[in-house]
Amino acid sequence: MEQILVTPIRSAEFMLGKMLPTATIALVNLLTILAIGVFWFDVPFQGNFWLFLWLALLYVLSGLGLGLLVSAVSQNQRQALQLVGVTTMIGVMLGGFLFPLYSMPRLLRFAGNLFPLTYFIPISRGIITKGVGISLLWEQVAALAIYVVVILVLTARAFKSGLD
DSSP: HHHHHHHOHHHHHHHHHHHHHHHHHHHHHHHHHHIIIISSSOOOOOOOOOHHHHHHHHHHHHHHHHHHHHHHHHHHHHHHHHHHHHHHHHHHTTTTSSGGGGOHHHHHHHHHHTTTHHHHHHIIIIIIIIIHHHHHHHHHHHHHHHHHHHHHHHHHHHHHHHOO
């Protein structure tokens, strides 16, 4: 790590270098799972594939940004793994994947907004199963885009303060 830190790259370039390979793998996984669903299980894909792909990329960037933030604030690998485990578990529970959001108390719904899965579940359900466009999903798309910007700014600041 010290060898990387003495190179003349900026923190944004470092973050991009860490995110690009993982984002590529995540998108390949997403496309593989989507292909299995469509071709093996005959799940009809109703919406615009390219819109879904771009919004999935936005979701992947939000998750990677959250992971980088955890990495930047953690002091060792064990702490980072524990934080990611807890964050993932809470995100799945409060994001609407296991329990519908309308059945949760208001405080838990608000806490669920801190996780990108909360915004991507309605996007993926809307595009894949209902065939809706961005005109009906603009609130979730805007929230996810804002989330990506905020999380990457927080990550860059945490990384810079971690260098000191």
